[in-house]
Amino acid sequence: xxxxxxxxxxxxxxxxxxxxxxxxxxxxxxxxxxxxxxxxxxxxxxxxxxxxxxxxxxxxxxxxxxxxxxxxxxxxxxxxxxxxxxxxxxxxxxxxxxxxxxxxxxxxxxxxxxxxxxxxxxxxxxxxxxxxxxxxxxxxxxxxxxxxxxxxxxxxxxxxxxxxxxxxxxxxxxxxxxxxxxxxxxxxxxxxxxxxxxxxxxxxxxxxxxxxxxxxxxxxxxxxxxxxxxxxxxxxxxxxxxxxxxxxxxxxxxxxxxxxxxxxxxxxxxxxxxxxxxxxxxxxxxxxxxxxxxxxxxxxxxxxxxxxxxxxxxxxxxxxxxxxxxxxxxxxxxxxxxxxxxxxxxxxxxxxxxxxxxxxxxxxxxx
Amino acid sequence: xxxxxxxxxxxxxxxxxxxxxxxxxxxxxxxxxxxxxxxxxxxxxxxxxxxxxxxxxxxxxxxxxxxxxxxxxxxxxxxxxxxxxxxxxxxxxxxxxxxxxxxxxxxxxxxxxxxxxxxxxxxxxxxxxxxxxxxxxxxxxxxxxxxxxxxxxxxxxxxxxxxxxxxxxxxxxxxxxxxxxxxxxxxxxxxxxxxxxxxxxxxxxxxxxxxxxxxxxxxxxxxxxxxxxxxxxxxxxxxxxxxxxxxxxxxxxxxxxxxxxxxxxxxxxxxxxxxxxxxxxxxxxxxxxxxxxxxxxxxxxxxxxxxxxxxxxxxxxxxxxxx
Ligand SMILES: Cc1ncc(C[n+]2csc(CCOP(=O)(O)OP(=O)(O)O)c2C)c(N)n1
Numbered sequence: 001x002x003x004x005x006x007x008x009x010x011x012x013x014x015x016x017x018x019x020x021x022x023x024x025x026x027x028x029x030x031x032x033x034x035x036x037x038x039x040x041x042x043x044x045x046x047x048x049x050x051x052x053x054x055x056x057x058x059x060x061x062x063x064x065x066x067x068x069x070x071x072x073x074x075x076x077x078x079x080x081x082x083x084x085x086x087x088x089x090x091x092x093x094x095x096x097x098x099x100x101x102x103x104x105x106x107x108x109x110x111x112x113x114x115x116x117x118x119x120x121x122x123x124x125x126x127x128x129x130x131x132x133x134x135x136x137x138x139x140x141x142x143x144x145x146x147x148x149x150x151x152x153x154x155x156x157x158x159x160x161x162x163x164x165x166x167x168x169x170x171x172x173x174x175x176x177x178x179x180x181x182x183x184x185x186x187x188x189x190x191x192x193x194x195x196x197x198x199x200x201x202x203x204x205x206x207x208x209x210x211x212x213x214x215x216x217x218x219x220x221x222x223x224x225x226x227x228x229x230x231x232x233x234x235x236x237x238x239x240x241x242x243x244x245x246x247x248x249x250x251x252x253x254x255x256x257x258x259x260x261x262x263x264x265x266x267x268x269x270x271x272x273x274x275x276x277x278x279x280x281x282x283x284x285x286x287x288x289x290x291x292x293x294x295x296x297x298x299x300x301x302x303x304x305x306x307x308x309x310x311x312x313x314x315x316x317x318x319x320x321x322x323x324x325x326x327x328x329x330x331x332x333x334x335x336x337x338x339x340x341x342x343x344x345x346x347x348x349x350x351x352x353x354x355x356x357x358x359x360x361x362x363x364x365x366x367x
Numbered sequence: 368x369x370x371x372x373x374x375x376x377x378x379x380x381x382x383x384x385x386x387x388x389x390x391x392x393x394x395x396x397x398x399x400x401x402x403x404x405x406x407x408x409x410x411x412x413x414x415x416x417x418x419x420x421x422x423x424x425x426x427x428x429x430x431x432x433x434x435x436x437x438x439x440x441x442x443x444x445x446x447x448x449x450x451x452x453x454x455x456x457x458x459x460x461x462x463x464x465x466x467x468x469x470x471x472x473x474x475x476x477x478x479x480x481x482x483x484x485x486x487x488x489x490x491x492x493x494x495x496x497x498x499x500x501x502x503x504x505x506x507x508x509x510x511x512x513x514x515x516x517x518x519x520x521x522x523x524x525x526x527x528x529x530x531x532x533x534x535x536x537x538x539x540x541x542x543x544x545x546x547x548x549x550x551x552x553x554x555x556x557x558x559x560x561x562x563x564x565x566x567x568x569x570x571x572x573x574x575x576x577x578x579x580x581x582x583x584x585x586x587x588x589x590x591x592x593x594x595x596x597x598x599x600x601x602x603x604x605x606x607x608x609x610x611x612x613x614x615x616x617x618x619x620x621x622x623x624x625x626x627x628x629x630x631x632x633x634x635x636x637x638x639x640x641x642x643x644x645x646x647x648x649x650x651x652x653x654x655x656x657x658x659x660x661x662x663x664x665x666x667x668x669x670x671x672x673x674x675x676x677x678x679x680x681x682x683x684x685x686x687x688x689x690x
Contacts, residue, residue, distance in 0.1 A: 095435075123470040134438070135471055139462050145428060146463070149435020156391075156417055157439070176458070179428030186423055341473035342508055344531035347559040348606035349507075 006223055013216035017228035017260055020235040023288055025296025033239035039303050045086060045234050046294045046304075047312050049078040052102040053291060054316035055111045056265075058323050059101075059118070063269045067327055068118040074101045076232070076264030079290030080196045081166070082106055083237030084259070087245055088164060095134040095147035095165040099196075103166060107133040111319060112326020121332040141167045141174035144193060148180040151189035151254075162248040164192040164241070170201025172215050181222035181256065190248035192241065193224070193256045196231060198263035203276040219256035231259030232290040235297075262288065335361060368550060373406050373543040375517040376482075378551045379524035380407065380444065384414050390528060391436060392419045394429055394446030394482075403448060404484060404543055426456035430481065434463055437477045444528060450485040451494030457502070464533045465508030480527045480534045485513075486577045486627050487674055488541035490667040497664055498628035500576075503535040504604040504637075511604040512558050513537035515579025517547040519602060522555040537604075539577035561608035563615065567597035570684050571615040573638055574625040575601040578675065582625055585680040594684060604634055612638060613645045620651035621687045625675055630658040652690035655683040 018033055037045070056075050063071040074081060081102030085094060094103055104114055104126075113125040117136055124135045134150075137143035147165035154161045171177055172195055184191045195215055199206055212218050216226030225247075229240040237259050244255035262285040266273045298304035339346075339354050370378070384390045392410055394402075398421040401408030410419040422429050426447060433443040447453045453460070460481070467475050487496030503511045510532050514520040520538070527534040556562055564579065565586050574582040579600045586596035599615050601607065616622050622642055624635035635656035642654050657675040665673045 122472060123466075124472065127474045128438070128471065129474060135467065135475070137463075139458060142431065142458060142463060145431020145459065146435040146438065148428075149432030149437075150439045151435070152432055153436045153439030153441050156441075163435075175455075176427050176431060179423070179425040179431065182423045182425060183428050183432055341469045341471075343510070344468065344473075344476060346606075347557070348608060351606075351609060 008220055011220045011223065011225045013214055013226040013228045013258070017230050018236045018240050019230040019233055020239065021233045021293050021297050023293050023296070025293060025298075025300050027235070027297060027300070030239070033236070033243065035235055035239055036242070037238070042298065042301070043303060043308065045082060045238065046291070046298055047315070048082045048086070048106055049102070049234060049291050049294060050312050051316045051319055052078045052082060052105050054320045055105065055323055056101055058320040059115055060265070060269060062115070062324065062327060063118070068115060069120045070268050070270050071118045072099045072268045073263075073265035074099050076262050076285065076290070077196055077198055078102050079234035079294070080231035080237050080259040080261045083234040084164065084194050084241040084257070087238050087241035088162065089245070091132065091161045092245070093132045093134065093147070093150055093161065093163045095143040095150070095163060096136050097140070097143065097167050097171070098136045098138050099168070100136065100166050104133055107131040109133050110326065112323045112330065115323065115327055116330065116332070119327060121330065125330070141171035141177040143167070144177040144180035145183070148184045148189050148191050151184065151191040152187050155187070155190055160249055162190045162192065162245050164194055166194050166196060168201060169195065169197040169199065169206050169209055169215060170204065171195070172218060173209055178222075181219065181224055181254070184254040185223040188251065188253035190251075191254045192244045192248060193219075193254065194241065195256070195258045196261055197258050198261050200263055200267065200276070202267045202271060203273075205276075214258060216256060216258040224254050224256045227255060227257045229257065229259050231261030232288045232293065234290055234294050368548070369546045370517050370549050370551060371543060372514070372517045372520045372539070372545050373404055375521040375551060376406050376524050376538065377408055377410075379521045380410060381413065382552060383444075383525055383528045384410065384418060387442060388418070389440060390418070390442045390444060392444045392446070393422050395424055395448045396421060397446050402446060404540065406482070406538070406543070407446065426452055427459050430456040430459040430464060433479045433481075434459065434467070434477060437479050438475060442478045442528060444480045444482060446482045448484075449495045450483055450497040450499055453483055453499060460503070460509070460535075461506050465506045469508055476531045477533045478531045480524075480536050482536050482538060484538045484540035484543070486539050486541060487664060487670050488577065490670070493664070493666065496670065498626065498659065500537055500604055500628060501633055504634065508533070509605060510534045510559075511537065512602060513539065513576035513604065514602065515539065515542070515574070515576055515600050517545065518549050518553050519555050521551055521553055523558040523602065525552070526558045537576055541577050542580060545580065559603045559606050559608060561599050561601045561603070561611040563597060563611070564600045565596065565598040567595040567619065569595045569619060570621040570623060570687055571597045571599055571619045572623050572625060572680065572684070573599050573601060573612060575604065575634070577627060578625045581675065581677060582680060585677045585684070588677055589681060589684060592681075594688065596684065607637065607641065609641050609645065612641060616642050616646040617649045620649055622654045623657055623680060623683045623687060624654065625657045625680055627659050627674055629661045630656055631661050633658055652687040655687050657683045
């Protein structure tokens with residue numbers, strides 16, 4: 001029954017994380033991790049990262065102005081998200097946590113719609129089937145199982161799609177991702193577990209989260225290859241994910257990827273990171289900014305000029321103001337919507353509660 | 368033909384799988400073994416390992432992947448091997464299965480039917496005899512059904528699988544071997560309706576799942592005392608069929624609620640509240656509850672003292688008649 005014994009050494013993460021771009025943009029070719037992108041594709045990665053940062057900044061501003069209740073920034077993690085999501089095909093699915101704005105923008109989700117989660121108007125406002133982007137999940141790591149189940153279904157159906165789920169370093173301690181890796185390994189499901197190791201789970205640093213040599217080592221116990229990449233290097237996250245996608249699509253099964261990155265902003269806008277990390281650490285992290293790095297690379301290749309920067313900046317601004325308007329203008333706030341979509345067929349549910357709210361609303365209107 | 372409740376469910380799964388190839392059955396030991404109670408007997412043989420499969424031993428994994436499969440377009444019917452082992456899956460059931468359709472404003476439908484053998488009375492080791500129904504009935508977004516007869520087991524299971532809402536399907540394990548003379552397929556009342564199993568004029572007895580039979584036996588015995596009990600099988604714990612409950616109390620003026628689960632905040636509390644809200648002036652006596660005690664489920668040698676039985680029901684019937 002069992003396949004030829006797996007050599008655990010093939011599952012172990014290599015000693016060094018895959019790294020293709022230096023902070024100054026110098027590119028190191030790696031025959032194991034080729035970049036199959038043309039000039040337009042390379043620029044697109046840059047554009048997506050910059051737009052992500054602008055929207056992220058806009059969201060933080062909106063929160064400060066009281067327009068969002070809270071917001072979880074992805075600043076510093078743009079390369080991890082954009083490179084990995086860009087490596088998927090259009091039909092492939094993403095199962096995100098709450099922090100994957102960059103991945104959502106790659107999937108062309110409406111940025112304003114996504115922020116309703118944080119505004120408190122709707123619990124979610126995007127159609128997962130349109131963007132192949134599942135609802136953002138707040139309970140940590142739980143979405144890994146949905147990605148695995150979806151991938152099991154696709155495989156059963158003979159549909160050559162791949163799913164990818166994102167969670168954080170803290171998420172690797174939760175039970176559900178372990179159950180997901182167990183299922184995926186046994187069923188050879190075409191799923192990729194993409195962990196953004198941004199060094200902290202709220203205030204808790206990695207060394208208080210795990211005693212494993214690296215997070216990628218955890219994969220071995222489930223029969224999954226554990227891979228690591230420089231998560232601030234968009235070409236590396238792209239190339240490593242690309243390989244995992246090919247592996248999954250060809251029926252070889254799941255891959256676990258750990259992207260080493262850094263959360264530059266607070267955990268959420270409610271957090272006070274000065275209690276647990278130093279300015280020196282932040283200054284150090286700023287030197288590895290993924291966007292600067294990609295810009296340096298494009299410059300070295302003569303793919304970057306003032307015109308591109310202007311175009312991308314303009315577009316990013318446009319999206320940011322679109323987000324602001326979308327957040328303000330979306331029709332919402334109908335209290336009767338409380339009772340919608342709880343059940344497809346609400347036979348006998350709500351026992352007069354709908355009428356009660358209607359009466360309260362009418363009474364309020366009459367003043 | 369005599370069919371047991373377990374056979375009726377097996378047949379329901381078989382027929383649903385025949386009719387719709389998106390129906391998948393999976394869980395712990397459901398394949399070759401056919402489930403520890405043999406409820407999934409021969410499904411793997413008939414429908415292949417692709418459609419009836421053993422999963423790794425991980426309850427959250429079973430329900431979490433069922434959610435992913437449902438999002439893809441399947442109609443999963445996962446099995447939780449025993450009531451006491453659903454707790455590891457609590458998070459997936461409560462946070463995702465119940466809420467995702469609502470969170471997605473209706474764009475995600477999760478037609479998942481979770482089968483859970485529940486309740487005591489079979490002399491099992493601990494964690495194998497629990498009645499966790501209140502957790503599920505309290506979780507909005509789920510429907511919670513529990514059949515008390517083989518006919519209902521077949522019909523309600525078919526209905527649950529055909530529904531686009533997630534359903535917790537509680538199977539009264541001590542009644543798995545209970546027989547009825549019936550010809551399958553059979554269609555009984557819609558699952559969200561309570562059914563009057565026996566008409567009576569003195570006291571309404573509300574029951575469900577494993578206690579339906581016990582309540583019927585109590586009604587039988589009560590007749591010898593000259594008391595006429597009306598037995599109402601609730602069948603659905605969410606939604607609760609309030610009109611049927613209220614109408615019964617309006618006829619009899621008295622009510623006893625019976626369930627195995629511990630009393631505090633059990634289904635009996637909700638039913639009593641609804642009765643006094645809507646049938647206050649029909650009541651001749653307070654609503655009483657014949658339930659398990661507010662203790663952990665006891666060791667097997669003591670369960671007969673813990674579980675509500677015919678005597679406990681009759682004692683309460685007598686008390687309510689004394690008002
Ligand atoms: C099951 C669960 N427990 C606790 C929380 C509260 N919480 C929200 S985010 C977070 C830390 C998550 O850290 P990590 O997985 O590293 O992801 P990151 O936020 O860094 O992206 C915690 C503890 C939660 N959302 N879900």
